[in-house]
Amino acid sequence: MKRLLRLIAKQWITYALGFTALVLAIVLDMYNPYYVGSIIDRVILGGELAYLKTALLALVGITFARAVLGYTKEYMFDLSSSKVIVELRKKLFDHIQGLSFAFFDRNNTGELMSRIKEDTDNIMSAICYGFMLFLEQVIYFGVATVILFTIDWRLALVSLVTMPLIEYVVFRLEKQVGKQYEKISDQRAVLNMTAQENIAGVRVVKAFGREKHEILKFLKQNEENYRINYDLVKSMATYNPLIEFLSNLVSVLVITAGGYFVIGGEMSLGTLVAFSNYIWMLIWPLRMMGWLTSVLAQCVASVKKIDKLFDEEPDIKNYQDPKVPEEIKGHVEFRDVCFEYDGASVLKDINIDARPGGTIAIMGMTGAGKTTLINLIGRYYDCTSGSVYFDGIDVREMDLAVLRKNVSVVMQDTFLFSDTIEANIKFGAGEVPDEVFRAACRDAMVDEFVSQMPDGYQTVIGERGIGLSGGQKQRISIARALVRDAKVLVLDDSTSALDMETEYAIQWAMERRKGFTCFIIAHRISAVKNADEILYFEDGRIVERGTHDELLRLRGRYYETYREQYRDYVEALEKEVV
Numbered sequence: 001m002k003r004l005l006r007l008i009a010k011q012w013i014t015y016a017l018g019f020t021a022l023v024l025a026i027v028l029d030m031y032n033p034y035y036v037g038s039i040i041d042r043v044i045l046g047g048e049l050a051y052l053k054t055a056l057l058a059l060v061g062i063t064f065a066r067a068v069l070g071y072t073k074e075y076m077f078d079l080s081s082s083k084v085i086v087e088l089r090k091k092l093f094d095h096i097q098g099l100s101f102a103f104f105d106r107n108n109t110g111e112l113m114s115r116i117k118e119d120t121d122n123i124m125s126a127i128c129y130g131f132m133l134f135l136e137q138v139i140y141f142g143v144a145t146v147i148l149f150t151i152d153w154r155l156a157l158v159s160l161v162t163m164p165l166i167e168y169v170v171f172r173l174e175k176q177v178g179k180q181y182e183k184i185s186d187q188r189a190v191l192n193m194t195a196q197e198n199i200a201g202v203r204v205v206k207a208f209g210r211e212k213h214e215i216l217k218f219l220k221q222n223e224e225n226y227r228i229n230y231d232l233v234k235s236m237a238t239y240n241p242l243i244e245f246l247s248n249l250v251s252v253l254v255i256t257a258g259g260y261f262v263i264g265g266e267m268s269l270g271t272l273v274a275f276s277n278y279i280w281m282l283i284w285p286l287r288m289m290g291w292l293t294s295v296l297a298q299c300v301a302s303v304k305k306i307d308k309l310f311d312e313e314p315d316i317k318n319y320q321d322p323k324v325p326e327e328i329k330g331h332v333e334f335r336d337v338c339f340e341y342d343g344a345s346v347l348k349d350i351n352i353d354a355r356p357g358g359t360i361a362i363m364g365m366t367g368a369g370k371t372t373l374i375n376l377i378g379r380y381y382d383c384t385s386g387s388v389y390f391d392g393i394d395v396r397e398m399d400l401a402v403l404r405k406n407v408s409v410v411m412q413d414t415f416l417f418s419d420t421i422e423a424n425i426k427f428g429a430g431e432v433p434d435e436v437f438r439a440a441c442r443d444a445m446v447d448e449f450v451s452q453m454p455d456g457y458q459t460v461i462g463e464r465g466i467g468l469s470g471g472q473k474q475r476i477s478i479a480r481a482l483v484r485d486a487k488v489l490v491l492d493d494s495t496s497a498l499d500m501e502t503e504y505a506i507q508w509a510m511e512r513r514k515g516f517t518c519f520i521i522a523h524r525i526s527a528v529k530n531a532d533e534i535l536y537f538e539d540g541r542i543v544e545r546g547t548h549d550e551l552l553r554l555r556g557r558y559y560e561t562y563r564e565q566y567r568d569y570v571e572a573l574e575k576e577v578v
């Protein structure tokens, strides 16, 4: 809440202008019934025709000034609130971006999206018109009450009698409607998710012949949505006429009682008319209070949710006195590293020494812990025990920005943004010299297919990379890693979708580049056999390690994998040996 108030305080000038316009508009509004009343008394009843011109001019003037002030008020409140929300959203987004991988493992995307969109929208409506109307109605109510008592305290009492009743019904309605709105919002989220999943996963739906089932599922939810909305309309239809009735009852009571005073000569007709106009300045605030309190309550709830997110600290923070190696060479060492996800051991006693310029290949069954291992290099997670060193500095003590700038990762799941191919490749690399960009595209074999596209590197990739083959997407993400010219390159199963020929070409280009330490996770022997050291993982442990030849001689798991992949060739060889 403090965070929000600080942002609001920053916009105090525009808010103050809006507030001034609001007060002035109310003051003018108060003159309206007065002039109407005096027209009746002095012109219609008193025959004072000269006054008509003054009164009408005053009314026109009031209406005009009221319009200008109304515009100023709305504009100022809108302007300041939009600024507050833009700033809040930016801060929230920056904060979320700064959180660690572990946070995203725990929280789902949909929920985070709704913090950024819906909760900030709720706050926006509250601090903009919610807050504005609330102030306005409170002032109307206060001023109108004073005026009514000044005109005639007996009539004022009569009109105030029914007010609690109106307020009671208003709050009853709000309570019911509030619950229904909540249901609608929850249901809308489910409906959106179903629609989104089905559209995003349309290929799976069609491939498995589930169209009918999915349509039925959607129709059912749509019907549920209709039902809840219908309930809402029903509640409105029950309570609104009652509120209308009670509001009009006040008028009837006032006119009846006031009529007696007028007939008895205690009050002029014009005063009565003015009085009954002022009454609406009491009724409207009451009628709106239910809705306004719920808007404000919703805002408080949203602020609490957002505050909780802001309180979330990144697990991985820069060291208080971050170290930077004198010369960045790309020497990566794992010493007795163990890692656990929520208490479940994933990596055990890992020792690796990746010399600058060397290549470490990692093999192993799915779920063996390969991705987890390489995530420790760029410090996306911190190891549970042991240490990872980058050029002799424990990564936990190294400057995080320098570390990540020097560790380039091609992730296992390719993610491309809906942007041009060039922007996707240059993503996060800052200024990229043209030669570096071209060399990266050539080495990652991106040039080969992009040069055939009509828009070349300016081709915009469709949502989630639609329009490119799996291999093409992998090649783009390899180029993305290469343009960064980092000292450590990590390839997580990133050539799996490539044909042998392209894979060789890329490997060959990498050899030629060299000058960086490379970690390659792969399943194909062809991708790992030239590495300086091959590590074979099983259940979070390195069970075999050595060069290709050493591992073949060992006749262990690596050899088994080799046999599987080169069965015919091996059999032929063995026969020859016999």
Ligand code: DGT
Binding pocket: 105, 341, 342, 344, 346, 364, 365, 366, 367, 368, 369, 370, 371, 372, 373, 412
């Ligand atoms: P892959 O990519 O299928 O060849 O498998 P790896 O070797 O890359 O496996 P990895 O490191 O992704 O997962 C190792 C184990 O850790 C596996 O049993 C699943 C578990 N694991 C991975 N990510 C998380 C996570 O975010 N939370 C928890 N609790 N466990 C995880």
Ligand code: MG
Binding pocket: 370, 371, 372, 412, 492
């Ligand atoms: Mg993996």
